[in-house]
Amino acid sequence: MLTTKSFIKKNKIGNVLKNIREHYLRNDIFCGFDICERCSPANSYLSSTHVNNCSLFLYNHYIILDTNVILDQMDILDENVIGNVIILHTVLQEVKNRSLPMYKRLRSVIENPSRHFYVFANDHHKDCYLPQEETELINDYNDRCIRKACLWYMEHIREARFVFITDDNANRQRALSENIISVSVKDYVTHLDKAQFLEDKLAKHDFHVKVDAEGLFPPHCSTFQIHNGIKESRLYQATYHASRDNYLEGFAMVDGFEDSILLQGRSGQNRAVDGDIVAIELLNQNEWVAPSEMILEDESIADTSLEDALKKEDELKTVTHKKKGDVKPTGRVVGIIRRKWRQYCGILQQDGSDTSVYQLFVPADKKIPKIRIETRQAAALRSQKIIVAIDSWPCHSRYPNGHFVRALGKIGDQSTENEVVLLEHDVPHNQFSEEVLSCLPKLPWIITDEDVEARVDLRHIDICSVDPPGCTDIDDALHCRPIDDGNLEVGVHIADVSHFIRPGTAIDLEAAKRATTVYLVNKRIDMVPELLSSNLCSLRGGEERFAFSCIWIMDKKANILHTRFHKSIIKSKKAMTYEEAQITIDDKNRNDSIALSLRNLNMLAKILKRRRLENGALVLASPEVKIQMDSETMDPIDVEVKKLFETNSMVEEFMLLANISVAEKILASFPDCAMLRRHPEPPSTNFEPLIKAGKHLGFDIRIDTGKNLAVSLDAAVRDDNPYFNTMLRILATRCMLQAIYFPSGMYQKNEFFHYGLAVPLYTHFTSPIRRYADIIVHRLLAVSIGADATYPDLLDKRKSNHLCQNLNYRNRMAQYAGRASIAFNTHLFxxxxxxxxxxxxxxxxxxxIQILIPKYGLECTLYLAQKGEKSAFFEYNEEDQNQSCGNIVLHAFDPVTVRLSLDSNNIQHEKFTLQLVSPYIEGFSVPPLNKPSRKQKLEDTGSKSPPEAKRKKKSRKH
Structure with a gap:
């Protein structure tokens, strides 16, 4: 049956246009009940044996939900206690349109047979469909469709009883007037079995407690006001980022603005939560201020009173308004365009009362404010890491309101902390589904004659891999051998993961979602199942494997004479660690084929690196640490900075060269849809800390080009401080922007440039076991050399762009998760x-003063005064960026000795505390461990302390 509806409207020049919509209706759509004799039977998970035990009703019943119940109360619907739920297609589509994450969660529940959910296509059923009235709002129309479907079910299945759950009071009253049994979510849940636990999971948009202050925050603009303001350029859409160092400051990134907009204080941030899309009003230029140079991260953790918080804000304003030299564009949040709230991991505030139903939740992420929740399990949850969701943030409340979702495990337990790291960084880490595992090849896996015929057989070549110790997901292997004309054949061989992961399969979709393998200290979250990552795709020594090879003919000056690509079969002669490869190169008694191959590779790599650096490639630095774990207890037993060998650089150079060569090939074949990687040049304002630090120490850091920056960094060397240049490079690293994946058709060619590597074209080809981007690049390269067929999504630049956005996000989160895991295990140690x-x-x-401890790769804070107080010892010089105490002056990059210990008083945010050992300042510094203090020495000898002036040390010259 076909129903049509016509719409008449005029266009801009006055012509009348007729718009006809067609809607297909059927009379054979299954209702979902196996007892029904009128409908054509189909699959349904509704169960005649499942019982919904709600004491409001003395009979078993089926549940029909409205849209807002699903959007707001998904944590309740995840519970097994609720079943036999009918999801109307009208509701399902509205959920999909309004929140894709909630839609995905709902779909996973619907697809679980044990939950007994059923989707009924009411909007295509001839007896349930209702046409929308011309003046009817879409929400009112959907409500009417839901009530119509309820009435139809009541008539259609008279043997069953139905309950309509909605939190919309008006809709509930209309339903009751039509004799539809209807209740609110809260009324229903509080009368279920185990209600005392389920009540905690109810999303609460209004807390009936005393408000913190009248009008604590300014009201937000309406959606209409925001849209008009943006249209008239009075307001700007931006992404809000909270500061990690100062909870009273945040920043907003606006497209088209070179610099971020500073948001300061209560009114400036106005209830924005990190990641929210907000509407920003720019203040008049005479109201712009400088960012604070104070660290106030602890204030956000401690339970300071509202009066103290407001006082601290006033002090901050006074300080930053005085600084007019470094002012930044300053604005305030006037509205929320789209919330980016997620579920947050953390703990209950430890000094809370176990008898109070209202508790403060302290998130693990310092950028997230505390959340007020309602729970009846405070005593049990106090020792647990838990998950909480935000529901609302009224303007009269100091903290947002939220609800308890679930407990993760005991605080401090390593498995619990791993789970927190993964959840906080949105890392997909569920077990691979049966559908994904069904895509794997069956064992034993063998190479057939057909495989050999379709590939280039390189099993006779002496190939080896060089990786970190304990590596099982070996992506790459190398070879180098002399050829007849005095040149060298060099090969980079990469695991052919795309052979096993075909486009559109369940394993491909899962790998695309995960995007990258995530490495924690004692755990690896694979992008692909272990059978591939550590076995069939891993280029293990002595095993025959499929590879994708990039082979160059080079002269001995590392000039490329010819490049070819092909799918191959290899047999790695040995899987070596970086250290083993280095020993082999250095051992002059070793002259076998592997040793000669490695020496030639190392010789060529040095030339390639020198040439890269001459072209302006940057050598940056970041402290990378390695944590040694006890093999039995899995406790950290040592923390050390990773050792680097020449062979690390050797492998890196050939991976870079392979990536560049592949980028050139796929761009030539696919000018609009090649997946590339760009590294944007940072705005000049990013370099201000680096320039300022160099200037104070007598070095001119030039940033007009990447080449000049590289030259400046090379020249910044001090004989009295061997770590100085490394420190400067660490600072330079923090000035950089993130490198990102992109499809070539979305940018102009001059924007393809990779700033850090100083190359016009770059991609990722060399790690397909752990990066999905490399799988896409393999597919593009295979098509370009005729080794595989293309498919529509591969050539769709818009779909590729959407994929790249996920890859960039997952890659960033994986880096953060790895760092968080290292931080936790360093704390344990x-x-x-x-x-x-x-x-x-x-x-x-x-x-x-922020201090770097190279031995452990730690960056810690040495506080110079108690919170809220002025230092009694140090004087801050804003102009010269130093702290002085008498003749002792501390500048950036100065060496110091500090006492390092872990403060575990705040179990949610353990932190390192520092005390100054050297230079020694009487009354502030502490004596070296196991050495008597100056005061003790004087007491032992019976001497008196000399006058203050004589105790001051001479300042160091820079």
């Missing part, structure tokens, strides 16, 4: 330890 360590000043702040 230092628990109960107190030791003196050599460090270097990294940043000078107004109330603190």
């Amino acid at each position: 230092f628990r109960g330890k107190i030791q003196d360590e050599e460090g270097y000043v990294l940043y000078i702040r107004k109330n603190a």
Whole structure:
């Protein structure tokens, strides 16, 4: 049956246009009940044996939900206690349109047979369909369709009882007037079995508690006001980012603005949560201020009173308004365009009362404010890491309101902390589904004659891999051999993962969603199942494997004479660690084919690296640490900075060269849809800390080109501080923007440039076991050489762009997750330890000094005063960026000795605390461990302390 509806409207020039919509209706759509004799039977998970135990009703019943119940109360619907739920197609589509994450969660529940959910296509059923009235709002229309479907079910299946759950009071009253049994979510849930636990999971948009202050935050603009303001350029759409160092500051990134907009204080941030899309009003230029140089991260953790918080905000305004030299564009949040709220991991505030139903939740992420929740399980949850969701943030409440979702496990337990790291960084880490595992090849897997015929057989070549110790997902292998004309044949052989992962399959979709393998200290979250990652795709020594080979003919000056690509079969002669490969190169008694191959590769790599650096490639630095774990207890037993060998650089150079060669090939074949990687040039404002630090120490850091920056960094060397240049490079690294994946058709060619590598074209080809981007590049390369067929999505630049956005996001989250795992295990290692360590000043702040401890790759804060107080010892020089105490002056990059210990008083946010050992300042510094203090020495000898002026040390010259 076909129903049509016509719409008459006029266009801009006055012509009348007729728009006809067609809607197909059927009378054979299954209702979902196996007892029904009128409908054509189909699959349905509704169950005649499942019982919904709600004491409001003395009979078993089926549930029909409205849209907002699903959007707001998905945490309740995830519970097994609720079943036999009919999801109307009208509701399902509205959920999909309004929240894709909620839609995906709902679909997973619907597809679980044990949950007994059923989707009924009411909008295509001839007895349930209702045409929308011309003046009817879409929400009213959907409500009317839902009630119509309820009435139809009541008439159609008279043997069953139905309950309509909605939190819309008006809709509920209309339903009751039509004799539809209807209740609110809260009324229904509080009368279920185990209601005392389920009530905690109810999303709450209004807390009936005393408000913190009248009008604590300014009201938000309406959607209409925001749209008009953006249209008239009075307001700007931006992404809000909270500061990690100062909870009273945030920043907004606006497209088209070179610099971020500073948002300061209560009114400036106005209830924005990190990641929200907000509407920003730019203040008049005479109201712009400078960012604070104070570190106030602890204030957001401690339970300070509202009066103290407001006082601190006023102090901050006074300080930053005085600084007019470094002002930034300053604005305030006037509205929320789209919330980016997610579920947050953390703990209940430890000093809360177990008898109170209202609790404060402290998120693990310091950028997220505390959340007020309602729970009846406070005593049990106090020792647990839990998950909480935000529901609302009224303007009269200091904290957002939220609800408890679930407990993760005991605080401090390693498996719990791993789970927190993965959840906080949105890392997909569920077990691979049966559908995904069914895509794997059956064992034993063998190479057939057909495979050999379709590939280039390189099993006779002496190929080897060089990787970190313990690596099982070996992506790449290398070879180098002399050829007849005195040149060298060099090969990079990459695991052919795309052979096993075909486009559109379940394993392909899962790999695309995960996007990357995530490495934690004692755990790896694979992008693809272990059978592939550690076995069939891993280029293990002595095993025959499929590869995708990039082979160059080079002269001995590393000039490329010819390049070819082909799918191949290889047999790696040996899987080596970086250290083993280095020993082989250095052992002059070793002259076998592998040793000669490695020496030639190393010789060529040095030439390639020198040439790259001459072209302006940057050598940056970041402290990377390695944590040694006890093999039995899996506790950290040592923390050390990773050792680097020449062979690390050797492998890196050939991976870079392969990526560049492949990028050139796929762009030539696919000018609009090649997946490339670009590294944008940072805005000049990003380099201000680097320039300022160099200037104070007598070095001119030039940033007009990447080449000049590289030259400046090379020249910045000090004989009295061997770590100085590394420190400067660490600072330069933090000025950089993130490199991103993109399809070539979405940018102009001059925007393809990779700033850090100083190359016009780059991609990722060399790690397909752990990066999905490389799988796409393999497919593009295979098509370009005729080794595989294309498919529509591969050539769709818009779909590729959407894929790249996910890849960039997942890659960033994987990096953060890895760092968080290292931080947690470093804390475990230092628990109960107190030791003196050599460090270097990294940043000078107004109330603190940030210090890098190279031995452990740690960056810690040495506070110079108690919170809210002025230092009694140090004087901050804003102009010269130093802290002085008498003749002792501390600048950036100065060496210091500090006492390092772990403060575990706040179990949610353990932190390292530092005390200054050297230079020694009487009354502030502490004596070296196991050495008597100056005061003790004087007491032992019976001497008196000399006058203050004589105790001051001479300042160091720079």
